[in-house]
């Protein structure tokens with residue numbers, strides 16, 4: 001199978017590329033923040049050792065298991081990450097943006113880039129995700145780009161040290177293309193290049 005994980009994805013302001021050990025400090029800064037980690041299942045506190053292990057395991061993308069560091073074009077700082085794991089008809093993975101950089105539209109660029117990679121390069125028909133019940137930003141973001149709720153589950157959150165309710169969601173290719181017809185999202189989408 002062709003290794004599509006070596007691809008670099010560019011949005012207007014971001015570059016998504018494979019992780020390198022030089023990204024450790026930025027990854028720890030982002031995921032070590034409780035305000036980010038409380039929405040995720042990453043270890044908490046997130047240490048340099050956690051980061052090194054993650055990057056060693058994910059620095060070379062292989063078919064069906066993709067992870068991208070998210071770099072700001074303007075200064076090369078890694079302000080987030082995303083991954084996508086595919087197993088048969090199922091897929092999973094997540095998205096995070098360093099708390100200091102949220103609310104500036106980077107999350108939207110990243111989410112659209114992940115979906116474009118999934119639908120246009122990997123030719124998936126749907127993305128499966130979820131969000132902790134109290135994660136209003138993720139809920140808003142997912143609804144904005146066409147995700148629908150398909151169920152409810154629960155997951156352990158290390159930062160909160162308890163099991164939390166999770167809303168399970170799905171984005172079909174059809175719902176996605178229909179959601180991004182709004183002029184603002186369309187403009188972001190057409191600026192995404194997969195090299």
Ligand SMILES: CC(C)(COP(=O)(O)OP(=O)(O)OC[C@H]1O[C@@H](n2cnc3c(N)ncnc32)[C@H](O)[C@@H]1OP(=O)(O)O)[C@@H](O)C(=O)NCCC(=O)NCCS
Pocket residue numbers: 035036037039040094095096097098101102103104105106107108109130131132135136137138140141144
């Ligand atoms: C979710 C996340 C990726 C969004 O990234 P971001 O860079 O802030 O995203 P954007 O700036 O593009 O958009 C934020 C959206 O949330 C909305 N928002 C902010 N606060 C909100 C609130 N309290 N309730 C509802 N929507 C809210 C904003 O209005 C904006 O939507 P708009 O573009 O339609 O106006 C980021 O907040 C994050 O990493 N959070 C922690 C980890 C996480 O939750 N990951 C997802 C797990 S499912």
